[in-house]
Amino acid sequence: MKKHRIDHPKRKHSKRLPGYDYCQEGAYFITICTHKMKNLFGELDNHRMILNSLGDIVEKEWYRSAELRASVELYKDELIIMPNHVHGIIWISDVGATGSVARSNIEGLSPGSLGAIIGQFKSQVTRRINNIRGTPGQLVWQRNYYDRIIRNLKEHNNIRRYIENNPFK
Numbered sequence: 001m002k003k004h005r006i007d008h009p010k011r012k013h014s015k016r017l018p019g020y021d022y023c024q025e026g027a028y029f030i031t032i033c034t035h036k037m038k039n040l041f042g043e044l045d046n047h048r049m050i051l052n053s054l055g056d057i058v059e060k061e062w063y064r065s066a067e068l069r070a071s072v073e074l075y076k077d078e079l080i081i082m083p084n085h086v087h088g089i090i091w092i093s094d095v096g097a098t099g100s101v102a103r104s105n106i107e108g109l110s111p112g113s114l115g116a117i118i119g120q121f122k123s124q125v126t127r128r129i130n131n132i133r134g135t136p137g138q139l140v141w142q143r144n145y146y147d148r149i150i151r152n153l154k155e156h157n158n159i160r161r162y163i164e165n166n167p168f169k
Helices: 053-068 114-133 153-168
Strands: 026-033 042-045 048-051 079-081 085-092 146-150
Touching: 026 114, 048 053, 048 079, 053 079, 053 085, 053 114, 079 153, 085 114, 085 153, 146 153
Parallel strands: none
Antiparallel strands: 026 085, 026 146, 042 048, 079 085
16 A cells, blocks of 8 residues: 655744844844845945835834833944845843843744844834835735844954945845
C-alpha cells in the first residue's frame, strides 16, 4: 500500500536570535519592508530621499515611539526611510532606571520588547496611512522585520554609515 504524504501548513519561523531577551538594554539595527516591496514613502532624487506624505507619517511615528516609551532612544542620524523600506537603530535602555514602558497591545509580546515596539510602530503607521488613503485593512508592511543586535561601537559606526549611504545604493 502506498503511503500518502500529509502536507503540513507552512510553519512560521522566527527571525529572532534563539534564547535572546529582546527586552534587554542594547542597540538594535532594524529593517522593515513594505508589503510586496511597494514604493510608498517617496522617491530618490539625485541620491537624496524625498519623503511624501506617507513617508512623513513613517518618520513621525518612528520618533513618536521614543516619546511614548521612556526606555526607547532614537537619533536623527540613525534612520533612513526609503521608498519601500525603513532602516533604523533602536536603543532600549534600562527600563527600571528610566521609568515605565508603554503597555504592549500586541498579543504574546512582552511590553517594552523590541517586537512590541516594532509591532506598535507598524500598527500606528498602517492605521494612519489607511485612514488617509481610505483603504481600511490594507496591508502596508511585510509580516515581519529584520533585526541585528549591535554588539560594539565599531559595528554601530558601520551600521550608521550604511544607513547614511543607503540612498546611494
